[in-house]
Amino acid sequence: xxxxxxxxxxxxxxxxxxxxxxxxxxxxxxxxxxxxxxxxxxxxxxxxxxxxxxxxxxxxxxxxxxxxxxxxxxxxxxxxxxxxxxxxxxxxxxxxxxxxxxxxxxxxxxxxxxxxxxxxxxxxxxxxxxxxxxxxxxxxxxxxxxxxxxxxxxxxxxxxxxxxxxxxxxxxxxxxxxxxxxxxxxxxxxxxxxxxxxxxxxxxxxxxxxxxxxxxxxxxxxxxxxxxxxxxxxx
Numbered sequence: 001x002x003x004x005x006x007x008x009x010x011x012x013x014x015x016x017x018x019x020x021x022x023x024x025x026x027x028x029x030x031x032x033x034x035x036x037x038x039x040x041x042x043x044x045x046x047x048x049x050x051x052x053x054x055x056x057x058x059x060x061x062x063x064x065x066x067x068x069x070x071x072x073x074x075x076x077x078x079x080x081x082x083x084x085x086x087x088x089x090x091x092x093x094x095x096x097x098x099x100x101x102x103x104x105x106x107x108x109x110x111x112x113x114x115x116x117x118x119x120x121x122x123x124x125x126x127x128x129x130x131x132x133x134x135x136x137x138x139x140x141x142x143x144x145x146x147x148x149x150x151x152x153x154x155x156x157x158x159x160x161x162x163x164x165x166x167x168x169x170x171x172x173x174x175x176x177x178x179x180x181x182x183x184x185x186x187x188x189x190x191x192x193x194x195x196x197x198x199x200x201x202x203x204x205x206x207x208x209x210x211x212x213x214x215x216x217x218x219x220x221x222x223x224x225x226x227x228x229x230x231x232x233x234x235x
Contacts, residue, residue: 005020009024016056024064041064049073049080063092067096073093081109081121095128106130107132107133122151126159134159138163142172154181159192165186190202206225207226208222209222210223
């Protein structure tokens, strides 16, 4: 039955009764705790991604690899990151595969793609909280594409460590929306540093944003941050 279901999967398209794939759904559930069975399923899924199967079939596969995927399927998923119709689902899987190779594939895509696909890869790095992507993201906060800058800034703010703070400090966004995103990311980064007990690093960020040249709400938030770092209460 499983072989027949995979035959159906290779031609599966919108409108087809999903019951034909039920044996695969059941196999995914049963393979947990059985490494051999899981690896065989993953291999078959990767083969579908590398074939000329319909988009709906590949979407289905990406959803399943989100559950059972490992480093072995990363190349097949990474190959889809540059495809407009399949990139989102490939990222959906890569975000959730714990293997370091998945993060590396997203970093590579973030550095090579452009436009919405690039911003998407960056957002996936943000979802993973990928500390190893800071150097890549730091190079993108100065990009000419505002959407890319906004995504990179948000990711750095979410990662929120000292290296992320240093990368944001060098950002010089020209676009108004990108500039707002960068400022918000700096504040988020400062908050994360405070939570990590690194008040000295957070204080430097807050001080850089507390001047009168900043929007009122930013300056106010920064001044409160300064007081919090110094152990005082904001009014």
